[in-house]
Amino acid sequence: MYIDPPNGTERRAGLRCLRASGDHRQLGYALGQAGRRAVHDKLLSSELWQDITHPRHDATVARMLACCRSRFPWVLEELEGLAEGLELPFLQVFAWNSRGDLLSHCPDGCTTVVLPGLEPCIAHNEDGLPCFDGDVFVAQLSPVGQPSFMACCYPGSLPGHTFALTELGIVQAVNNLRFDGVVPAIPRMVLGRAMLAEPTLDAILSLLAEAPASGGFHFTLAQQGERRLYSVEIGSGQLSIKVIDSACVHANHALHHPRAEEGQTITRSSRDRQQRGDELIASSQPDPLRILRDTGGNGLPIYRRAPDDPDHENTLATGVFRLLNDGVQWEIHPPGHSEPFHGSRHTLFDG
Numbered sequence: 001m002y003i004d005p006p007n008g009t010e011r012r013a014g015l016r017c018l019r020a021s022g023d024h025r026q027l028g029y030a031l032g033q034a035g036r037r038a039v040h041d042k043l044l045s046s047e048l049w050q051d052i053t054h055p056r057h058d059a060t061v062a063r064m065l066a067c068c069r070s071r072f073p074w075v076l077e078e079l080e081g082l083a084e085g086l087e088l089p090f091l092q093v094f095a096w097n098s099r100g101d102l103l104s105h106c107p108d109g110c111t112t113v114v115l116p117g118l119e120p121c122i123a124h125n126e127d128g129l130p131c132f133d134g135d136v137f138v139a140q141l142s143p144v145g146q147p148s149f150m151a152c153c154y155p156g157s158l159p160g161h162t163f164a165l166t167e168l169g170i171v172q173a174v175n176n177l178r179f180d181g182v183v184p185a186i187p188r189m190v191l192g193r194a195m196l197a198e199p200t201l202d203a204i205l206s207l208l209a210e211a212p213a214s215g216g217f218h219f220t221l222a223q224q225g226e227r228r229l230y231s232v233e234i235g236s237g238q239l240s241i242k243v244i245d246s247a248c249v250h251a252n253h254a255l256h257h258p259r260a261e262e263g264q265t266i267t268r269s270s271r272d273r274q275q276r277g278d279e280l281i282a283s284s285q286p287d288p289l290r291i292l293r294d295t296g297g298n299g300l301p302i303y304r305r306a307p308d309d310p311d312h313e314n315t316l317a318t319g320v321f322r323l324l325n326d327g328v329q330w331e332i333h334p335p336g337h338s339e340p341f342h343g344s345r346h347t348l349f350d351g
Contacts, residue, residue, distance in 0.1 A: 012138075014337035015317070018153075021142035024074045025081035031139060032085015035155025038135040039086055043156060046131070048107070052099045053092045060102060060184065061095050067186045067212055075190050078158065086156060094187075097158055100176060101184035101215035105265065108161075108176035109313035111273050111302050112220050112250045113281075113288045116229050122220055123288035123320040124163045124173040126152055127304050130314040136162075138332060138341065140348060146197045148349050152317055152332065160192035161217070163319040167349035168199055169224030169328055171321045176252050177216025178265040179235040185212035188234070192217065201226060205241060213237035216257075216264070218250055224323045224345065233257035247286055249277030269311045272299025289333075292318050305335065 011017065020030040043049050068076050083093040100106045109127030114120070126136065135155050142148040149166040151159035163173045174192055191211050198204045201223050208219075216235030222228070229244040233254045240257040252270035254260040276297035280286060292315075295301040304315045318333040320340075331342035 012341045014334040015332060015341050016137035017341070018137055018139045020139070021144075021148075023144050024077040025084075027141050027143055028078035028081025028083075029085040030081075031078075031153065031159070032082045032087075032156075034085075034137055034139070035135070035153070035157075036086050038132060038155035039088070042131040042135070048099075048129075049096065052102055053095050057095060057102050061091060061098060064098055064101065064184055064187055065091075065094060068190050071186065071212075072190055072194050075158070075193050078193070082156070082158065093156065096156055097189050098184070098187040100189070100217070101182065101187050104178050104180055104182065104215070106176065107312040109252055109269070109304065109311060110162075110175045111277060111292060112173045112175055112218075113248075113277065113286075113291050114220055114229060114231075114244050114250070115247050115286065115288060116244050119325065120222055120229055120323045121288055121320065122171050122173050122222055122229075122323075123292055124220075124318065125292045125303065125315045126162045126317045126319065127313040127315050128154060130307065130309070130312065133314060133316055133335070136316045143197070147199070149196050150330075150348055151196070152319060158189050158193045160194075160196050161189045162317075163321075164196055165321060165328060165330055165345060165348070166196055167345065169323070169345060170196075170198075170201065170204070171220075171222045171323065171328065172196065173220040173319070175218040175250055177218055177233065177235055177254050177257070178252065178267070179216040179254075179259050180263055180265060182213065182215055182236045184214050185237075186214050188214040188217045191234070192219075195219070201228065201230065205230070205232070208232060208234055208239055211239075216254065216259075218254070220244075220250065222321075222323055224328045231256070233260075235259065236263075247281045249274060249281055249291065251277065267311050269300045269304070269309065269313070272297065273302045275299065276302055288320055289318070
């Protein structure tokens with residue numbers, strides 16, 4: 001295993017960057033170390049942490065833990081390492097990484113813009129707890145026996161539930177969906193992490209088709225060299241897959257899942273962002289960054305920096321991925337910084 005000094009991180013364009021390789025427990029430990037200060041200083045005293053780790057969830061947590069141990073033991077090893085690095089009890093960390101399955105109204109936001117074509121673009125606002133403003137970081141991880149990947153990470157959380165790029169050219173962007181009455185068998189964040197180990201889009205879709213019930217997620221998926229782009233909505237044991245063939249925006253409610261008509265909560269922010277995004281997409285030459293930085297319209301904004309956001313979420317990072325004929329170009333914009341952290345798939349994984 002290696003971790004770049006100091007403490008495994010460096011700072012680029014205002015973002016902390018972690019680079020590590022090793023087995024899953026080692027990678028989890030590195031992630032835990034990277035997020036330990038923010039979790040202890042900002043998260044443990046929050047009402048949300050107390051709610052998620054309350055004993056009333058013990059039976060559900062035990063059920064999901066057993067399923068994870070059976071289906072994805074290597075993800076469990078990563079979670080065990082994460083808990084060690086955080087210096088927190090494992091079951092609390094597992095519950096935290098099951099928060100969207102235990103609570104349907106978790107404060108996980110996000111907006112995704114997709115522009116298909118000969119050189120598709122996926123762009124994504126990562127919206128999360130305002131207390132983590134400045135604490136999200138970029139991890140470039142190389143698991144033994146699996147593809148390397150780069151992902152935006154929250155302190156205390158697995159990779160795979162924000163935005164990510166793998167060395168095989170797969171781009172994954174994730175939105176929270178708020179389905180009601182879910183009886184989860186596996187954490188949705190475990191599924192998101194497991195997807196990063198798959199070699200192709202077809203393998204990812206097969207994994208999701210066979211997955212037990214979880215909380216709701218929307219995945220935008222693409223792979224360099226493939227013409228297909230997918231909008232995938234999962235939750236409550238149901239899966240909906242749609243090929244994206246025109247420019248679109250996706251906020252935080254299902255658009256084509258069986259529960260899209262009933263069985264989900266659509267917040268005012270999600271409804272307003274979806275409506276405003278659709279309006280901007282209809283412009284003659286939609287620009288993904290302009291859309292994701294938009295604060296106009298009659299409702300709540302797409303770019304979320306208000307301290308009184310009604311969903312208790314702020315935009316913490318913006319990722320843009322352009323799938324070119326000869327590779328993937330990417331850039332990550334932290335709020336308040338004019339220059340992005342940027343590069344290509346080749347500079348990440350071949351350099």
